[in-house]
Amino acid sequence: MSFSPTTSRRGAELGLGLLAAIVAAFGYLLVQLAQKPDVPADLWVIFAAVLGLFTLAHIAVRRLAPDANQVLLPIAALLNGLGFVTVARLDSNLGRIQAAWTAVSILAFVLTLVFVKRVRTLERYRYTFLFLGMIALLLPLAPGLGKTINGARLWVGVGPVNFQPGEAAKVFLVLFFAAYLVDKREVLASGGRRIGRMVLPEPRHLGPLMLAWGVSILIMVRETDLGQAMILFALCGLMLYVATERAAYTVVSVALFLTAAVIAYQLFGHVQTRVQTWIDPFKYANDKGYQLVQSLFGFAAGGFAGTGLGLGSPKQIPNVATDFVFSAIGEELGLLGCVAVLIALLLLIGSGYQIAVRSERPFSKLFATGLTTIIGLQSFVIIGGVTRVIPLTGVTLPFISYGGSSLLANWVILALLLRISDDNAHGTPVGGSQRTARAP
Amino acid sequence: MNRAIRRVGIGVVALVLILVLQLTYLTIVDANNLKRNPHNVRALLSNANRPRGNIVTADGTLVAQSQKVSDGTVFKYLREYPTKDLFAQTVGYQSFVFGSTGVENTYNNALLGRENQLNLNNIPDIFSGKQTIGTVVLSMRADAQRLAQQLLGFQRGSVVLLDVKTGGVLAMYSNPSYDPNPFVSHNNQLAQAAFTAVQSNPDHPALPRAYRERYPPGSSFKTVTASVALGDGVATPSSTFPVRTQLQLPQSSNTLKNFGGESCGGTLVASFTVSCNTTFGQLGLQLGDQFVPGMAKFGIGQAPPVDISPGAVPSVGPPAGSFASNQPLFAFAGIGQGAVAVTPLQMALVAEGIANGGVILQPHVVSEIRDNNDKLIRRIDPSPWMTATTPQVAQAVTQMMVQVVQNGTGTAAQINGVTVAGKTGTAQSAPNQAPHAWFVAFAPAEAPRFAVAVLVEHGGGNLEATGGRVAAPIAAQMLKLVLGVK
Numbered sequence: 001m002s003f004s005p006t007t008s009r010r011g012a013e014l015g016l017g018l019l020a021a022i023v024a025a026f027g028y029l030l031v032q033l034a035q036k037p038d039v040p041a042d043l044w045v046i047f048a049a050v051l052g053l054f055t056l057a058h059i060a061v062r063r064l065a066p067d068a069n070q071v072l073l074p075i076a077a078l079l080n081g082l083g084f085v086t087v088a089r090l091d092s093n094l095g096r097i098q099a100a101w102t103a104v105s106i107l108a109f110v111l112t113l114v115f116v117k118r119v120r121t122l123e124r125y126r127y128t129f130l131f132l133g134m135i136a137l138l139l140p141l142a143p144g145l146g147k148t149i150n151g152a153r154l155w156v157g158v159g160p161v162n163f164q165p166g167e168a169a170k171v172f173l174v175l176f177f178a179a180y181l182v183d184k185r186e187v188l189a190s191g192g193r194r195i196g197r198m199v200l201p202e203p204r205h206l207g208p209l210m211l212a213w214g215v216s217i218l219i220m221v222r223e224t225d226l227g228q229a230m231i232l233f234a235l236c237g238l239m240l241y242v243a244t245e246r247a248a249y250t251v252v253s254v255a256l257f258l259t260a261a262v263i264a265y266q267l268f269g270h271v272q273t274r275v276q277t278w279i280d281p282f283k284y285a286n287d288k289g290y291q292l293v294q295s296l297f298g299f300a301a302g303g304f305a306g307t308g309l310g311l312g313s314p315k316q317i318p319n320v321a322t323d324f325v326f327s328a329i330g331e332e333l334g335l336l337g338c339v340a341v342l343i344a345l346l347l348l349i350g351s352g353y354q355i356a357v358r359s360e361r362p363f364s365k366l367f368a369t370g371l372t373t374i375i376g377l378q379s380f381v382i383i384g385g386v387t388r389v390i391p392l393t394g395v396t397l398p399f400i401s402y403g404g405s406s407l408l409a410n411w412v413i414l415a416l417l418l419r420i421s422d423d424n425a426h427g428t429p430v431g432g433s434q435r436t437a438r439a440p
Numbered sequence: 441m442n443r444a445i446r447r448v449g450i451g452v453v454a455l456v457l458i459l460v461l462q463l464t465y466l467t468i469v470d471a472n473n474l475k476r477n478p479h480n481v482r483a484l485l486s487n488a489n490r491p492r493g494n495i496v497t498a499d500g501t502l503v504a505q506s507q508k509v510s511d512g513t514v515f516k517y518l519r520e521y522p523t524k525d526l527f528a529q530t531v532g533y534q535s536f537v538f539g540s541t542g543v544e545n546t547y548n549n550a551l552l553g554r555e556n557q558l559n560l561n562n563i564p565d566i567f568s569g570k571q572t573i574g575t576v577v578l579s580m581r582a583d584a585q586r587l588a589q590q591l592l593g594f595q596r597g598s599v600v601l602l603d604v605k606t607g608g609v610l611a612m613y614s615n616p617s618y619d620p621n622p623f624v625s626h627n628n629q630l631a632q633a634a635f636t637a638v639q640s641n642p643d644h645p646a647l648p649r650a651y652r653e654r655y656p657p658g659s660s661f662k663t664v665t666a667s668v669a670l671g672d673g674v675a676t677p678s679s680t681f682p683v684r685t686q687l688q689l690p691q692s693s694n695t696l697k698n699f700g701g702e703s704c705g706g707t708l709v710a711s712f713t714v715s716c717n718t719t720f721g722q723l724g725l726q727l728g729d730q731f732v733p734g735m736a737k738f739g740i741g742q743a744p745p746v747d748i749s750p751g752a753v754p755s756v757g758p759p760a761g762s763f764a765s766n767q768p769l770f771a772f773a774g775i776g777q778g779a780v781a782v783t784p785l786q787m788a789l790v791a792e793g794i795a796n797g798g799v800i801l802q803p804h805v806v807s808e809i810r811d812n813n814d815k816l817i818r819r820i821d822p823s824p825w826m827t828a829t830t831p832q833v834a835q836a837v838t839q840m841m842v843q844v845v846q847n848g849t850g851t852a853a854q855i856n857g858v859t860v861a862g863k864t865g866t867a868q869s870a871p872n873q874a875p876h877a878w879f880v881a882f883a884p885a886e887a888p889r890f891a892v893a894v895l896v897e898h899g900g901g902n903l904e905a906t907g908g909r910v911a912a913p914i915a916a917q918m919l920k921l922v923l924g925v926k
Contacts, residue, residue, distance in 0.1 A: 242444040285479040293479060299466040300474030301482045313485045335467040339460060346456050353449040357442045365441050373448065380455045387462045 009070040010062050016074030017058055021051040024081025027309055031089040034310025049099070050081055053106050061418060064113040067425030068418040069355060075348045076399055076414050080407070082341070083400035086328050089310055090321045094402050101404035105411035112415035119420050123363045126179035133172030136165035137219040154225050166228050167396075167409035170235075171416075174370035177236060181243035182363045189244040217260075226264065226271065227385075227393030231377045233257055235370065242369050243362075278391040291318050295386045298324075298331035299338075306334030321402035323394040327386045341400070342383075349376045355421045364420045371413045488515045488536060493551040493573040495531055495543060498610075498807060501582035503527045504544065513626040521624075525617035526585050529648035530609075530748055530805050531578070533620035537631055543576060543806060545749040550574035550809045550817075574817060579608030579807035587921050588613035591914045595900035596643065597877075598650040600788040601918050602891045604882060606822045607792075607801030609746070610890070610922060612785065614649035616641075651744070651752035654781035655895060658867025659699075659715045659849075660878040660907065661776025663790055663837060666712055668734030669723045670833045677836050681705045681719040689721075689768040696721040696771050699866065712840040713848035715864060717775045724774025728763040731770055738790050738828045739800060745825060746785065746803045755782035777868060788893035790828070791880040794838060795861070795888035797831035799824050842885045850879065852912035855925055859885040862915065864907030866899075874898040879911035883919045892918050 025047035032040040054077045061068055080102055088095025116122060122129070139156045140146040147155040147162060155162045181188070188206065213236045217229045237253030264271045277289035285293045294317040301312055314320050314328035321328075330338050352372025359365040375398045382401075385392035396406035466474070474480060495504035503526075506517040519534055521527070532542020540548065548554075553573040588599035592615040601611040618641075622634030638646050647653055669675040683705030686695040696717055698704055704716035711719035724731060735757045736742070743754040758769045758779040772778030785803065793800040802825040809818040829837075841861035844850040849864040865878030877899040882891040894914045899905020920926070 238448055242441050242448060245441060245444045282477065282479065285477075293477075296466060297474055297477070297480045297482055299463065300471040300480075303467050303471055311490070313482050313489065316482065316485070330463070330467065335463055338463050338467075342456050342459060342463075346453065349452050350449065353445050353452075356445050362441065365445070369441075369445050369448065376452045376455075380452075380459070383459050384455075384462075387459065387466060389458060389462050 006066045009068075010058070010066065013061065013070040013073055014058055016071065017054040017077050018051070020074050020078035020081055021047060021054055023078060024050045024085055027082060027085035028088065030309040031085060032310075034308065050077075050084075053077075053103060057106050057109055060110040060113050064110075065418045065422035068422040069351050071347060072351050072414055072418060072421075075344050075351075076411070079341070079344055079348075079399035082329070083325065083397075083402075085309070086325055086332075086400065087321050087402045089332070090314060090325075090328060090402075094321050097404070098402055098407070101407050104404065105407045108408050109411040109415045112412050113419060116416065116419050119364050119367060119416065119423060120361065122175055122367075123179045123182070126176050129172040129179075130176040133169045133176060134215065134219075136169035136172060139165045141219070161404075164403070164405035166225060167405040168412075170228070170232065170374055171371070171409055171412060173232065174235065174239070174374060175367060177239050178363055178366040178370050181239060182366055185243040185362070188240070189246055221264070224268070224270065226268075227381055227395035230393060231374070231381060231395065233260065234377055235373055238373055239366060239370050243366055274391040274393065278388060281388065291324065292386070292388065292392055294318075295324050295327040296388060298327040299387065302331040302334040302337075304335050306330070306332045306337055308332060319394075322396060323382060323392075323401070324386050325401045326383050326397055329400075330387075345375070345379050345398070349379075352376075352417055355417055355424065358424045359420060360424070364423060368417060368420045371417055374413065375410065485514060488517065490552065491517055491573055492519065492534070493553070493575050495527075495547075495551075495576045495578065497527075497578045497580050497582040497585075498608075499581045499583055503531050503578065503582075509626075511626055515626050518626060519624045521620050523582065524619045524621065525645075526582070526589060526613070527578075527580070528617050528620045529614055529646075529650070530580065530612055532748070533623045535624045535631065537628060538623060538635055541750065542748050543578070546747050547574075547576045547806060547809070550576055573812060575810040575812075575814070576806055577808040577810060578805055579603065579606065579610065579820075580612065580805055581610050581922075584611035584918065584921055585613050587611070587917060588914075589615065589617075591917055592896070595896050595910075596649070596898075597894070597896040597900075598784040599895075599914060599918060600650050600784050600893045601922065602788050602792050602803065604792045604795045604801075604888050604891050606807070607803050607825075608807055608820075609803055609805045611918065612648075612650045612805065614647070614653075614784075616643050616645040618645040648748075649784065649895070649897075651746060651748070651783050651785040652750070654753065654755060654783055655876050655878075655897070656778075656867040656869065657776035657780060657782045657787055658865035658876065658878055658907065659717070659720075659776060660787055660863050660865030660867075660880045660893075661780055661782070662712060662715065662720050662774075663794060663841065663863050663880060664735050664738050664740070665720050665723055665727075665731075665774045665776075666708065666840060667738070667794065667829045667833050667837050668727060668731060669708075670836055671829045672727065672730050672734060674726050674730075675708050675723060677707065677709050677840065679708050681708070681711055681716070681722060684718050687718040687721045687771065689771055690725065691766070692768045694768060696768075696775070709840050709843060712863075713843040715844075715849050720774040721771040722774070724770040724772070725767060727774070728767075728770060729761055731763075731773060732757055732760040735773075737826060738793060739786060739826050740780075740782065744783075744785055744789055744803050747806055747820070752783060752785055755786040756780070776865060784893045784895045787878065787880045787895075788891055789825075791882045791891035791893060793826065793828035794834045794841070795882035795891050796834070798827055798829040798834045800826040800828055838885055838888075841881070845881070849906070849908040850881070850912050852908055853879060853881055853916040853919075855883065855916055855920055855923070858883050858919070858923055858925060860916065860919065861885040861888075862912065864912060866906040866908075869898060874901060874903045874905050877905045877910035878907045879915040881912075881915045881919065883923060890919055890922050894918070 028046050084098050087098045140154050145156050147157045149155050154164050240249045273288050277284050277292055281289040281292045309332050312331035314331045317324045356365050356368035378395050382395050382397050384390040396403050398410045492506040503523050505520050509518045532544045534540040534544040588611045596615050598614040618638045625631045685703045686697045698717045704714050740755045740757045744752045746752050758773050769778050773780050789800050801822050804820050811817050838861050845853050845860045845862045850862040853860050853862045860883040862881030867876040869876050877896040879894045882888045892915045894911040896910045899910050
């Protein structure tokens with residue numbers, strides 16, 4: 001292993017991170033200038049803080065995962081920086097909270113790199129993580145702990161801090177799915193039962209997976225968090241497909257998804273509302289469709305280059321800092337800004353899949369795929385929702401939306417991806433033996 | 441598994457492409473539809489939430505400005521009119537309840553920084569989000585406007601003062617006026633109450649009499665009659681007319697009488713100097729159907745294209761081709777009565793046409809648009825509106841108008857050291873009401889610079905009022921101010 005590739009990778013990471021910090025600082029400057037024509041006194045503080053946090057993360061990667069992918073961290077920094085600027089522009093109080101959560105998240109990022117020395121150690125604790133995931137999902141329903149905000153019971157309140165454990169649950173469940181599927185993928189791929197032309201696996205192989213999946217979705221439905229339920233559904237289907245490379249699973253997943261969607265539509269009033277406002281938002285422009293219609297107006301107001309940071313009226317959209325943050329970006333940064341965010345997300349997701357492809361270990365491959373897919377699905381569900389490509393469901397836009405739990409989860413995902421990437425570079429001559437050693 | 445991962449990756453790229461397509465549709469293709477949607481209040485808000493340019497007079501007085509406020513409303517800026525009622529009828533107001541009028545309306549894009557030239561000069565700013573707003577510089581002068589207000593005092597009426605070389609309006613004031621500040625208040629109830637009070641006031645303070653109200657011009661219209669008669673070869677300055685007290689009208693048992701029952705006539709010049717009605721009634725009859733196209737060349741029948749919204753109303757004369765059926769109408773038209781009804785602005789334009797050798801310029805109250813940095817963006821250049829008559833005819837009428845001020849009915853308009861050309865008008869309005877007092881003039885007669893029209897409704901309530909007594913002194917004061925004569 002030569003020294004220079006590592007150095008050049010980390011050098012590129014530092015350079016790109018510096019650019020990301022400059023973008024964030026300039027964005028902050030523009031937001032402040034839109035309010036009063038003075039350079040804000042705290043501009044250097046913000047710039048130093050962004051740069052400082054990035055440098056901390058960068059040093060952690062240099063020390064703990066020196067051969068990891070070099071674009072993930074700067075892109076996350078760019079998106080997080082842009083998100084902070086947008087949130088701070090919408091509400092300076094939320095901006096301060098978001099800044100604090102960013103610091104906490106980067107700390108979690110570093111701690112993840114410190115404690116997860118090898119991703120395969122996680123593989124061993126799959127049922128522990130399944131258990132943790134279930135607990136995390138159930139917590140908001142616990143009396144005394146759970147809190148209902150905006151009609152969804154997703155929060156756990158500890159003192160002044162509200163936390164959405166569902167964000168963490170997704171990571172735990174992906175870990176379980178990856179570990180379980182790696183074990184069973186051969187039996188699942190070969191199939192057992194033949195129904196017509198379809199070859200389906202033995203129920204006992206698929207059972208635990210289906211159970212975990214079903215229970216998770218039921219809990220989310222109970223909490224009326226349909227966006228997350230949808231993402232988990234699709235995530236599980238895609239991981240099953242990647243593990244087995246059997247298109248039949250995709251067909252079954254899509255069929256199951258459509259059935260679930262129809263049932264949900266019949267059962268829940270708010271699902272009907274979302275579909276109705278998706279089909280004709282302007283019919284409900286003053287009530288149910290208000291948010292979506294305002295979001296569309298925001299994009300129209302932004303046009304090609306946007307109104308400029310701080311110069312639009314994104315506060316016309318209720319909950320703009322969380323679910324509709326992308327509409328605020330569309331209004332003030334225009335099509336240019338939106339496409340820039342999409343390209344950044346695409347690079348992030350592309351790098352994630354690249355890491356998955358380069359992994360030699362099936363577990364790492366599947367785990368990286370799952371983690372990347374969370375970011376991809378979540379981005380598509382919310383951006384598609386606010387632009388009326390699909391019915392709206394409230395989930396956060398990774399790294400950008402206001403929300404500490406989401407930010408924390410995304411930074412942990414990033415650390416895990418970097419860990420896998422670093423593992424790849426080191427090669428794993430002991431891989432095979434490792435797996436035999438672990439077998440019961 | 442790699443093949444499946446790559447396929448998932450391709451799927452993600454496809455989804456992102458769908459998002460880009462939809463974003464392009466929303467921000468570019470369908471944007472104008474969405475902006476026009478009645479539920480969309482963003483345009484209104486964005487106008488309310490960005491600074492709006494200043495409006496200043498030619499002599500540097502601030503007429504309209506936007507003040508940053510935080511008064512608990514959604515509006516970030518409050519429009520203010522420091523000159524209160526002085527420019528209300530020309531500059532107007534910009535209200536989110538009642539809409540916008542005047543210069544605020546016609547130059548909205550410049551004030552918001554949306555003028556093309558403003559945008560071209562600031563392409564870098566489009567990306568930085570910096571706002572470019574325009575300052576609108578009026579051709580109007582605050583001192584002239586204030587003097588007009590002061591001279592009219594409590595009398596209802598109008599003063600219009602023009603720069604004959606540019607077509608720029610220097611003063612255009614009508615009494616009474618109103619304060620537009622309450623109209624733009626962010627307190628809706630207050631705004632509504634002020635608006636209702638102004639609208640229901642019987643004196644119509646919101647009516648810009650100068651360009652939106654028509655009055656019979658009386659003898660001041662003899663400037664037009666004389667020009668058309670000279671231009672069409674119906675008369676020469678030395679043509680003689682019978683000396684008499686009244687003119688028997690055809691198709692009627694009525695007569696057209698001279699003012700105060702006097703006896704007058706003689707040459708056209710003499711008749712013009714003493715404002716002899718019988719002569720000009722006869723000219724109206726002699727012109728017949730030629731009279732209507734002749735006065736149309738002065739702009740009668742068309743709205744002057746002044747840069748104010750709502751714009752000027754057209755002045756009117758007798759119906760074209762109606763001479764055969766209604767001859768008395770043409771006799772009365774010759775002395776500016778009957779079917780003739782004009783705006784004070786129109787009469788100022790008549791004076792300007794004679795002063796300019798027959799050419800009437802497009803009137804405008806704004807002279808320049810400047811950017812934030814006081815850089816000139818656009819100048820409103822002089823552009824001809826009408827060719828009213830020939831230089832020769834204009835010269836002959838000027839001579840007659842000089843006689844009016846030197847020896848005739850308009851001696852009150854004399855200015856020391858300056859030759860003033862003018863014409864009085866004392867127009868019958870309603871029975872038992874004092875006549876409207878008019879004076880139209882320009883100066884210096886040999887090299888004209890300024891034209892003025894003064895109207896005092898019902899002579900200010902004085903039954904003995906005449907144009908010479910009531911309006912001419914006001915015209916003289918206005919001309920003295922702009923000519924710099926003490």
